[in-house]
Amino acid sequence: MPLSQSTTPARSSRRPRRRRPQRAPQQPKRSLFDQVGVTAVDPAPFADLGLPDRLVRALADRGMVEAFPIQAATIPDALTGRDVLGRGQTGSGKTLAFGLPLLAMQRGSARPLHPRGLVLVPTRELATQVTDALNPLAKALGLHVRDVVGGTSFTRQVDTLRRGVDVLVATPGRLADHVRQGTCVLSEVERTALDEADQMADMGFLPQVRALLDLVPADGQRLLFSATLDGDVDKLVDRYMTDPVVHSLAPPAASVDSMEHHQFLVTAADKQAVLTRIAAREGRTILFVRTKHHADRTAKKLRAAGVPAGALHGGKAQNARTRVLEEFRSGATTTLVATNVAARGIHVDDVSLVVHAEPPADPKDYLHRAGRTARAGATGTVVTLVTEDQREAFRTMAAQAGVKARTTSVRPGDAALARVTGAREPSGVPLTAPAQPRPRTPERGTGRQGQGSRADGRRGRPRRGGARRAG
Secondary structure (H helix, E strand, O other), X not given: OOOOOOOOXXXXXXXXXXXXXXXXXXXXXXXXXXXXXXXOOOOEEHHHOOOOHHHHHHHHHOOOXXXXXXXXXXXXXXXXXXXXXXXXXXXXXXXXXXXXXXXXXXXXXXXXXXXXXXXEOOOHHHHHHXXXXXXXXXXXXXXXXXXXXXXXXXXXXXXXXXXXXXXXXXXXHHHHHHHXXXXXXXXXXXXXXXXXXXXXXXXXXXXXXXXXXXXXXXXXXXXXXXXXXXXXXXXXXXXXXXXXXXXXXXOHHHHHHHEEEEEEEOOOOOHHHHHHHHXXXXXXXXXXXXXXXXXXXXHHHHHHOOOOXXXXXXXXXXXXXXXXXXXXXXXXXXXXXXXXXXXXXXXXOOEEEEEEOOOOOOHHHHHHHHXXXXXXOOOEEEEEEEOHHHHHHHHHHHHHHOOOOEEEEOOOOOHHHHHHHOOOOOOOOOXXXXXXXXXXXXXXXXXXXXXXXXXXXXXXXXXXXXXXXXX
16 A cells, blocks of 8 residues: 655754844944044144254254154154154145154164165155255254165166165065075064055055065054055954054045035046146146056147146156256246156145146045145145046045045136136247157166066066176
8 A cells, every 4th residue: 555645744854043143333443543533732942842952953054943743742662762653734744753763763874785764665766865865964963864775777776785884775576586595684684664564555565565564673663654444454464563643643535624526517529738738837736646547648749739737657767857856846847747656745835736637546646745835734626537437426525535626627728717727828839858868788687677676666577697787
């Protein structure tokens, strides 16, 4: 007799699943900057901060008597030997905030190839700025500050390191080249400063930075300055800093307060004419574009219209970049067309207008580009050219940056354009392009010109046989 199908449901042999308790949403970790809040510090005389008398006199000789708040907050703690973590808006004086303690605490002269102080920065231009700021002050103490960056002679840098460098300012890639070649040894570094640490993270340098910091004595002092403590920078703090004193002078969005922000709605057909009229204004102007090709093309169009303009980007050899900046500083050119290579670390006085020819996608890029004006208490104007298809993206980015931009539709001859920016009709007399430096023979040890230790400081693999003198 066949088995009939039971009408009673079979009992499952598996146990019923237990419902997992729902986890509360994990709160994002608060950074040390957020935990301490904003440090309220007034400016103070350098003479009251504990610096050596010779250094105070050297500062006074250069017209610097009173420290900015970021300096007044961090220098006394740094002089005690504590690790210091600092944040200050662009143009707030961070270079001297870490540079003066590095100079003041040097004891004796450095041995050949063995620097005693180290400053890591993301770009060549920032390295030059730091070196130029500290060198005159170092001379008052009988010390030497030198930089090693990509795009310049490796051989000359080796000669400099062999003569002894008290404070070395370096981009991570070029310093890694010297370490691998044995032309720089980090075992005697007593104090290390990291400037613009968040930009080094954004540019992908942190693996190199960690490799270099692993070679520095663990008991040395660390001074780290950063606009933000994003994940990778936070890891640096956790791994390499011991109970740091934290000073947060201002969140990144605070820098927008001393600027006027404008959103100019333009058509694609009018955009170049609007840019040209803005660039023809009186006063120093920086136009930010996205690519190296766009920078060169825009500068060429401006010169063809009679506007003295120069292009600055990472594809240029270092001597060309230096020349472009010097012409802008001296007033030989009044408009600088730049990619993000100039968004941080370039200090040129009296830049009264910054123009985003294309809206940046990242709010940090907006803030650091904008920070080329309204530096050290001055005021300035920031203009972003926005086409109809870019309006929504700009609105989102501006909100994230804490920026409230006044919106105006403009055409080349509009009075509003002239009123906000000082735009005017260019002369129309073409200007010849600046003479280009003769290409140099690539250096062995740094790879192809502009790469091995790249324009932005990235590492290149040196060839065997050391460095060869450039032709």
